[in-house]
Amino acid sequence: MSAITLKNIVKEYGDGYAAVNDVSLDIADGEFVILVGPSGCGKSTLLRMIVGLEDITSGELRIDDDLVNDKAPRDRDLAMVFQNYALYPHLTVFENIAFPLRLTKGALSDDEIDARVRRASTLLELDEHLDRKPANLSGGQRQRVAMGRAIVREARAFLFDEPLSNLDAKLRGQMRTEIARMQRTLGTTTVYVTHDQTEALTLGDRVAVLRRGVLQQVASPRSLYEQPVNLFVAGFIGSPPMNFLPGTVGESSISTPFGDLPLTDRLRSAVDGREIVIVGIRPDAFHDVDESDVPDEAVRFEAEIDVTEWLGSELYAYVPFTSHDDVAAKLEELDRDLDGEGMRTQLVVSLDAMSTLTDGDDATLWFDPASAHVFDPETGDNLTRDAERASKLDEHGAKARKRAIERAREKAERGEASVAVPSAG
Amino acid sequence: MLTTKQKVWWALGTVAVLVYALFPVAAIFATSFKPSSELTSGTFLPSSPTLSNYESILAGDAQELFLSSLRNSIGISVISTVLASILATLAAYAIARLDFPGKKLVLMTSLAVSIFPVISIVTPLFNLWRTIGLYDTWPGLIIPYMSLTLPISIWTLTAFFRQIPWELEQAAQVDGATTYQAFRRAIVPLAAPGVFTTALIAFFIAWNDFVYGISLTSTSAARPVPAALAFFTGSSQFEEPTGAISAAAVVVTIPVVVLVLLFQRQIVSGLTQGAVKG
Known part of the structure; x- marks a missing residue:
């Protein structure tokens, strides 16, 4: 040895x-x-x-x-x-x-x-x-x-x-x-x-x-x-992969196609003057409002479910969205790196298997903004990475x-x- | 499934091919048992079969001529086959596995060599051999035989080696083998059927040669059987040695038939399959 x-x-x-x-x-x-x-x-x-x-x-x-x-x-x-x-x-x-x-x-x-x-x-x-x-x-x-x-x-x-x-x-x-x-x-x-x-x-x-x-x-x-260093690692690790949404930074929030994330101290320091960012949220961070207790800080949004996949232990729901032009190129490049086919941009949500959502249903979903990562659209770096937490996990x-x-x-x-x-x- | 009609056609075709290919052999076989008086009788089967022709080549007048040439044929064919197999195995392995400049050239040259008609080389070779003292010697035949057997051996073996998974050799090296050990213990056992088939083909080429055999020899020191048959004589100048020649032809055909019958499975699998699956 x-x-x-x-x-x-x-x-x-x-x-x-x-x-x-x-x-x-x-x-x-x-x-x-x-x-x-x-x-x-x-x-x-x-x-x-x-x-x-x-x-x-x-x-x-x-x-x-x-x-x-x-x-x-x-x-x-x-x-x-x-x-x-x-x-x-x-x-x-x-x-x-x-x-x-x-x-x-x-x-x-x-x-x-x-x-x-x-x-x-x-x-x-x-x-x-x-x-x-x-x-x-x-x-x-x-x-x-x-x-x-x-x-x-x-x-x-x-x-x-x-x-x-x-x-x-x-x-x-x-x-x-x-x-x-x-x-x-x-x-x-x-x-x-x-x-x-x-x-x-x-x-x-x-x-x-x-x-x-x-x-x-x-x-x-x-x-x-939990703490990927960049877009590539975040996108590669995890199945289904992490969702990457275009985020436009405003006065007090980052707005995405699926709700606005309030600019907390954590996010404000991460964004640090950028106007456009990529917001990454894992599929399992999303929940159905009807089937869980919604905490106060949760971000809610309405979504029309396009396709669902029921796997016995969980249910994947897909919601298409149009990406922002500024980040579309970056996301496409990432997709190519990950052996993807550059198909449509869609949100993947992993819900409880007991959920009765089916194709075409309207649903109200929520996620905890604390679980969102923010990436730099240019370099792909993870701006919200908690190095201390990462090294603790490694230890x-x-x-x-x-x-x-x-x-x-x-x-x-x-x-x-x-x-x-x-x-x- | 074949219909009855198709089966009949196949059977007819097969019989036709067999008769076409084997009738001359059967004729020679029958002739070899005829006494000299019957040679021109025109019948296919001898009316009173005799072993006198075999006696004459194995124990009688033609004994010295035939047995020495048989010894020459066996010795020369075996040696040139062994040498060609060893050289072709190493060459084909290098061509299939290693990257070296001139790889294509080697393959192309060996192909070119096999394209030359034997008869065009034999005259200059005759002069050259006499000058350097190889005329009428075993090496004087082994060397040109290898020019016939090497190209085909290199080509078939290269194709065979290319089908053996490269990974096996790497696995052997990782397992602690030297390059030679990896070749010897992982590749050779897999290549053996291919090498064996190639060697048999090479042997037949050398065994059947006539042109080199008759041109580059003058005495029983090196003359192989196909050439020696031309020197048979009857018991008097008015008698044709047809019976003795037939007997000798049967004797030299026997080893070929025996080899093919013994190893037909290996030959077929070596020629058709080649694929080595783990």
Whole structure:
């Protein structure tokens, strides 16, 4: 187990295109870090640079204190799970898992190899499949074999490259939990690449959000969700995504297509003389007047519901609006960055599942202005970000991680690590 | 599903093709069992089958000529196949996997080499070989045979290697393998069916060659079977050696048939499938 340190890492291709630009990141021993971003943001390239399959143009990559920039993958002692699993089709499951051990050439006896493979296969519930070939396994089983091959080596860190993207939704949920449990049990430093923000939020101790090769924010999932640094992070994290409304700053309020936010001290200092801002409000901050107690400070507005989506646990309602010209361009650019289709601008509202609203209904909704973020339309910076609160959330996350690792080590010392067998489908 | 009518047509077509392809083989097979008196009788089947022709090439007059040429054929074909397979495997791997200047040139050159008619090269080669002392030696045939077998091997293997997922090799490297180990333990087992098929094709090309065999040899030191057949003589100058030639032709056909029958599954899968799915 090791710490990984990235210092001003740059990846530039022959044509001068910087796929990864000046990324610095400290990954602590035992930490689970997620690299997340839309396609083409450089997250996979960054991971492949860490493992050594991609050259580093400039910057320093250290594992513990060793500079490994120019080391071959085999000398870095990292284990990686590939997106397509990359299992060796001619080898049985047992030999696939044993493959890295066989390469150590005599350092391990056959008995030792057998014992270690069996320990890994028990942990991953692959015992009954050891003699089968990968072609005869289901997607989830292949995924577990790939993980087995990674954990059997007791490498310095695990690297995952979108490991769940080839699985169907149900299995993805199960495997996500498995990976989290495995990482907590083993306490191994893990770097995990995904484009799925749900995976990012659920798995990560810390999440690094990348956009066009540039690191936007590294923070605990809670801090990322509550206190995003800019429009991009706010729009990327959260599902359905945060609503961005054009806001015109007046004497005593910011007026949006959906009601006016009174200029409290917090908002006044944030706006700081700007005339136009972008107001960001999460879908779950909205409520139906008929179905909840409305606090005094709430902002109410009337809306004609265009489409509703009932999901059992909640109800999404969509309300179209026309965006302000000054911010439309910025929002369109953001949408492109987020792999969006640049469709209509609409407000997404997440309501209680018991709500009886249907398509075409008129509704009165409210939201708490304290939950609104205000962004600069030029730079995209979050003007209302509470740095103090953010660092408190990060501290909380770090503490939780430390406790989890300590618990895992205590368990391992008591010899229970392999008893905590996960169940997978 | 095929209708009855279609089935009949397919059967007829298949039979026609089989007769067309196999009748000469059957004729030679029948002839090889005829005594010399019957060679010109005009009947298809020998009236009194005899093994005398086989005796003459394996134990009789023609023994020395035939057995030495058989040894030459086997040795030269096997060596040129092995060399071509090894070289083509390495070359095709490099072409499919690595980025180096002149990659296209290598492919194009090997294609160009295989386009030249053998007969146009053989005369200059004859002169060259005599000058440098390769005339009538094993290497003197192995080298030109490789010019026939290498291009096709490189082309088929390159196509085959391109279908093997790149990720497997990277996975092996991350798992702790050197470049060579990754090639040896992750790629070669997957490529083996393709290499095997290519080697068989290369072997047949070398085994069947006649032009080089007759032009670049003069004695039994290196003369392969197809060329040696032309030197068979009858027991007197008035007797044609047709029976002995037929027997020899049957003997050299046997290894080819046996190889194909033994490995037909690998050949078919190697030629058609190639895809390696994890």
